Amino acid sequence: MSNNGKGNANGLKMLIVDDEPIICKGLRLTIDWAALGIEVIGEAYDGEEALQVMANTEVDFLLSDIRMEGMDGLQLAEQVGQRYPEVRMVIISGYEDFAYARQAMRLGVNDYLLKPVNVDELTGVVGKLADEIRRRQQEGGKDEVKLWLTNMARHGIAYRRAVPPSLQGAQFRILATQLGSFHERYAELGQEEYEQLQEQWVSSLHQRLSLPGLRLVSIFDHENLLITLGVSDHWMEPQEWRVLLDRLMEELIPGAGLFCGVSQVYADATETADRCTEAAELLRYSVLGQAVVLDQEAVRQRSGAREPAALDIADMVQKLVAALFKQDAGETGGLVSEMLQFFRRESYLLHEIMTVYEELFALLRQRLRKSGITGMDYGRQVPDLYLYNSYEALEELIRKDMADLLELIEQNGTDRSYWIVEKAKRYIEAQYRTDLKASEVAAWLKITPSYFSYIFKQSTGKGFTEYMNELRIEQAKALLASTHDKVFEIADQVGYKEYKYFVTVFKSYTGMTPKEYRGLRASKDL
Numbered sequence: 001m002s003n004n005g006k007g008n009a010n011g012l013k014m015l016i017v018d019d020e021p022i023i024c025k026g027l028r029l030t031i032d033w034a035a036l037g038i039e040v041i042g043e044a045y046d047g048e049e050a051l052q053v054m055a056n057t058e059v060d061f062l063l064s065d066i067r068m069e070g071m072d073g074l075q076l077a078e079q080v081g082q083r084y085p086e087v088r089m090v091i092i093s094g095y096e097d098f099a100y101a102r103q104a105m106r107l108g109v110n111d112y113l114l115k116p117v118n119v120d121e122l123t124g125v126v127g128k129l130a131d132e133i134r135r136r137q138q139e140g141g142k143d144e145v146k147l148w149l150t151n152m153a154r155h156g157i158a159y160r161r162a163v164p165p166s167l168q169g170a171q172f173r174i175l176a177t178q179l180g181s182f183h184e185r186y187a188e189l190g191q192e193e194y195e196q197l198q199e200q201w202v203s204s205l206h207q208r209l210s211l212p213g214l215r216l217v218s219i220f221d222h223e224n225l226l227i228t229l230g231v232s233d234h235w236m237e238p239q240e241w242r243v244l245l246d247r248l249m250e251e252l253i254p255g256a257g258l259f260c261g262v263s264q265v266y267a268d269a270t271e272t273a274d275r276c277t278e279a280a281e282l283l284r285y286s287v288l289g290q291a292v293v294l295d296q297e298a299v300r301q302r303s304g305a306r307e308p309a310a311l312d313i314a315d316m317v318q319k320l321v322a323a324l325f326k327q328d329a330g331e332t333g334g335l336v337s338e339m340l341q342f343f344r345r346e347s348y349l350l351h352e353i354m355t356v357y358e359e360l361f362a363l364l365r366q367r368l369r370k371s372g373i374t375g376m377d378y379g380r381q382v383p384d385l386y387l388y389n390s391y392e393a394l395e396e397l398i399r400k401d402m403a404d405l406l407e408l409i410e411q412n413g414t415d416r417s418y419w420i421v422e423k424a425k426r427y428i429e430a431q432y433r434t435d436l437k438a439s440e441v442a443a444w445l446k447i448t449p450s451y452f453s454y455i456f457k458q459s460t461g462k463g464f465t466e467y468m469n470e471l472r473i474e475q476a477k478a479l480l481a482s483t484h485d486k487v488f489e490i491a492d493q494v495g496y497k498e499y500k501y502f503v504t505v506f507k508s509y510t511g512m513t514p515k516e517y518r519g520l521r522a523s524k525d526l
Contacts, residue, residue, distance in 0.1 A: 011039040012130055013057070017050045017064035017076065018043070018092075027063060030119060036127050037134075047071025051079055059087055060133055061126065066093040066104070077107040086155040088129045092117055102359060105382070145217050149229050149272070153221045156273035163269040169215070169231040172272065173241070173265045176279035177205065177226045178386065180257040180286055183393040186224075194223070200253060201226060208248045224386045225283075227276055241265070242293075249292045259286040262295040284349045287391060308346035311339065311356055317363045324368070324405055325418040332402045340395045350385050353394055358382065361401065368405065373412050417455040420445060424456060432471050433495045438464040472496065473509045480514055481521045487514045 014033065016024045024043040033040055041057055044050035048071045050062065062080060066073035073091050080087050091104050094115040101112045111125045145164050179186060186194065202218050205228060209216055213233035221227045245262060252258055261282030263275035282294040291298045316339060323331040343353050369376050383397050424441050441464070442452035457463055462470070472494040479490045488499045491514075496502035506514050 011037045012060040012133060013041045014038050014061040014063060014126075015041060015050060015053055015057075015059050016043045017045075017047065017062060017068070017073070019045050019065065019068040019070075021045070023065070027117075031123055036123070036130055038126065038130060047073065047076030047079065050076055051083075054080075054084060054087070059084070061129065062087060062089040063126070064089065064091055066091050074103055074107060077104060077109050081108040088133065090122075090125055090129070092122075102362070105358070146219050149217050149227065150219045150221070152272045153219065153227050153276040156277070167217075167229075167231055167269050169233055169269075171232040171235050171265050171267060172269055172275070173230045173232075174263040174272065174275040174279040175205075175228040175230065175245075176261040176263075176276070176283055177201070177228070177252075178259050178261075178283050178286070178389065179224055180259055181390045181392070182224050182386070183388050183396075184390065185257065187387070197253075197256075198223075198226075201256075201258075204252050205248065208251055209244065211244070221276075221280075222384075222386045224389070225280060227279070229272065236265070238265075245293045258292070259283055260293050262293060264296065284351060287350055287389070288347055306347055308343075308348050308352070311342060311360075313356065313360050313363065317360060317367060320364055320402070321367050322419045322422065324402070324409055325422075327406060327410065329403070329406060332406065333399060336395060336398050336402060340391060340398070344391055350389065350391075350394060353391075354382065354385070357394075357398065364405070368409070373409060375408055375411070418459060420447065421456055421459040424452070428468065428471065432468060432475070433493065435495065435497065436468065468495075469505050469509065473506055476502075476506060476514065477510070477517065480518045487518075490514070 011034070016027050018024045018027070021043070024045075028040050028043070038061065041059065042053060044053055046068045047064075050064070051071075053059070062076070064073045064076055071079075073093070077089055077091070080089055085108070088110050089108070090111045090113065091109050092113050092115060093101075104112050110129055113122060113125065145166055148161060148164050148167075151161065186197070189197065198220065205218065205226070206216050209228075209230065214236075215231045215233075216228055217231070218226055218228040241262075245260060249258060249260055261279040263279040263282075266275055278296075282296070282299060285291075285294050285299050316335065319335055320332065323335060343356075348356075365376050383394070388394055388397060424445060427441060427444060428436065438453060438456075439449045442449040445452060453464060456467070460467055475494045476490050479485060479493065480487075483490070485493070487503075491497075491499050491502035494502075496505070503513055506512075506517070510517055512520070
């Protein structure tokens with residue numbers, strides 16, 4: 001491990017992790033981290049070494065490669081998420097593989113950048129994360145109890161400060177309150193107006209929960225998430241809480257659309273971090289529209305054994321690609337509506353929708369990229385589900401994504417020939433075993449043979465005969481490796497009626513006869 005920090009005592013601390021020292025050095029020296037208020041406290045050459053550094057040194061950021069000897073970047077991300085959830089992590093990878101990116105995001109990585117790294121993009125990503133950390137630090141407040149609750153809510157078990165003496169009590173409970181349909185109802189409020197609403201929110205809650213022996217501490221963990229710790233000097237029965245909370249939500253701020261997630265009661269204040277998480281996660285069920293006060297029992301009764309059906313992502317991607325290349329905004333919007341109706345019908349929670357949609361969107365971008373669309377690497381942030389906390393808000397965001405893609409395709413000058421070729425490919429894949437001719441495909445598409453040949457070659461880079469031969473030979477290779485069928489039988493199965501011609505074509509593509517190929521595969525499988 002190399003320590004090359006410059007002693008910026010007031011700055012945020014960054015650790016660079018890469019198994020190539022020259023990469024570490026380049027990342028450290030290429031960017032003026034000090035200008036961002038960041039101190040590079042050192043370098044680690046694999047995940048295990050990074051964890052050793054973090055055990056002894058305060059770290060705010062990790063900038064890590066994904067492929068390393070020993071513990072790699074994904075394993076490191078998993079460990080950091082468990083041990084140091086407050087640490088922000090950016091992965092840098094040379095692999096444009098969606099599986100890596102998806103796994104990294106699920107492990108809590110804040111951003112995933114591809115090599116070669118664009119300096120401005122990296123600076124922007126880290127700068128935003130630094131601003132977020134500083135903003136949260138400022139919001140923590142000076143009051144000891146509020147600071148303790150803030151850190152328990154945000155940092156969990158990683159925050160090891162003792163419980164403040166003033167929080168002694170017989171019983172504790174966490175309330176997490178949130179404004180529903182935030183984006184639609186409150187996004188246009190000015191800062192001053194929203195701060196007034198927050199003040200009313202806190203004061204109303206405290207007034208209506210004012211009981212002898214019940215103390216309250218409230219902090220905003222997010223602009224639309226108020227965490228309230230209730231400390232009771234005596235043990236309150238579940239029914240007492242239920243009556244109190246039902247009345248609270250009816251009277252809190254009339255018409256504001258507030259929801260409340262309520263943790264279990266607990267007797268040990270050190271459980272507060274877990275109970276904060278529990279209460280906040282219960283708010284996810286507010287979109288099902290079944291209750292205003294959400295505790296574990298209410299969620300069990302109303303959602304039951306909720307097992308939403310899976311969206312056919314591949315089919316939806318195929319439909320969206322066709323609509324996008326036809327430049328048909330109406331059809332594209334209809335597909336978005338169809339998708340959101342499916343999610344509603346199946347009672348998907350918003351974070352579940354985003355998990356599915358992020359996979360769909362990545363596959364969609366991949367398909368467009370393969371079709372020659374450039375400019376696909378524009379920045380796009382995953383939505384904040386505390387702000388976009390309704391089906392309608394997510395539908396609006398997805399529609400915007402599709403509008404951006406329509407505009408991008410138009411800018412690329414891609415005409416409608418693409419979807420014709422895609423349709424032709426599907427037809428060819430279904431008919432390649434027959435004696436299929438280009439003129440037959442053109443007739444099925446209702447276009448002239450010459451136009452079909454032109455757009456097919458433009459799109460695939462191959463003529464029709466070459467494309468058919470490659471498809472058939474690939475299928476033949478699979479059958480030779482996986483069956484004991486005779487070679488002439490396989491030739492017939494993949495569309496070649498003349499055995500000798502099949503052998504000639506096979507050898508021209510693979511450099512060996514079908515029998516030689518089968519023998520080679522058999523020897524490799526031993």
